[in-house]
Amino acid sequence: MRRSLAFLSLLFILGVLLYVANPDYGLKFGLGGDDWKNMRYTDDYYITHGVNETGGTNIVTDIVFDYRGYDTLGEATVLFTAIAGAVALMRPWRGDEDEE
Amino acid sequence: MKSNDMGLIVKTMARTTIPLIGIFGVYIVSHGHLTPGGGFQGGATIAGAGVLLLLAFGLSEMRKRYNHKVYSVLESIGGLTFLGAAMLGFSVAFFYNTLWHNGPVLNGQPGTLLSAGYLPIMNLAVGLKVFAGLVSALAAIAAYRRWKE
Numbered sequence: 001m002r003r004s005l006a007f008l009s010l011l012f013i014l015g016v017l018l019y020v021a022n023p024d025y026g027l028k029f030g031l032g033g034d035d036w037k038n039m040r041y042t043d044d045y046y047i048t049h050g051v052n053e054t055g056g057t058n059i060v061t062d063i064v065f066d067y068r069g070y071d072t073l074g075e076a077t078v079l080f081t082a083i084a085g086a087v088a089l090m091r092p093w094r095g096d097e098d099e100e
Numbered sequence: 101m102k103s104n105d106m107g108l109i110v111k112t113m114a115r116t117t118i119p120l121i122g123i124f125g126v127y128i129v130s131h132g133h134l135t136p137g138g139g140f141q142g143g144a145t146i147a148g149a150g151v152l153l154l155l156a157f158g159l160s161e162m163r164k165r166y167n168h169k170v171y172s173v174l175e176s177i178g179g180l181t182f183l184g185a186a187m188l189g190f191s192v193a194f195f196y197n198t199l200w201h202n203g204p205v206l207n208g209q210p211g212t213l214l215s216a217g218y219l220p221i222m223n224l225a226v227g228l229k230v231f232a233g234l235v236s237a238l239a240a241i242a243a244y245r246r247w248k249e
Contacts, residue, residue: 056133
């Protein structure tokens, strides 16, 4: 009963996402022309001003390290925490050394 | 089960390809502000050389070359260098690229290696951090206690 309910709710969410991703009602793919100017004006700004404002010719690096540096800082923190957690969990258990 | 390394051919090939992988990873990291790639990708590439070392030469060789204190210090140095580069322009704002706007170094023409302000510093820091972190996590997993038969 619970499993079928969970499956039905998954199906419902999938249907809603398919509805949203329909170009007639929601998201549009392959933007160009006026749609690009209206919906991707931030990307347009980055592409136009990125090289002058940060000096790097790789726009992705400009955005990741300069415009949105906090995001990269958080990503580095996530990586640090993940490594610290993995190494801490992989330490030998108490009494493992007796058998070797 | 005494020797857990691979055969002669694999070891010889690893001996020649590990420096190439390392050089290519350093190239990706140091040209992160000019070409596709950057700190995360290049660091993962260099860590691939560490994976190859562990797989080809076995855990005993890895134990000799790997010191987990050194690698944890390297990871911390990477993170702190990233934060220090972010705080260079702290008089204006956090993450203000002051080296590019009015800095003494790293303010060359866009497209040259010594340009883009703190972006190369941050790429190097993140690359070092990712490399040290992945290698230390891999070594911890490889040195995990054996399966009980």
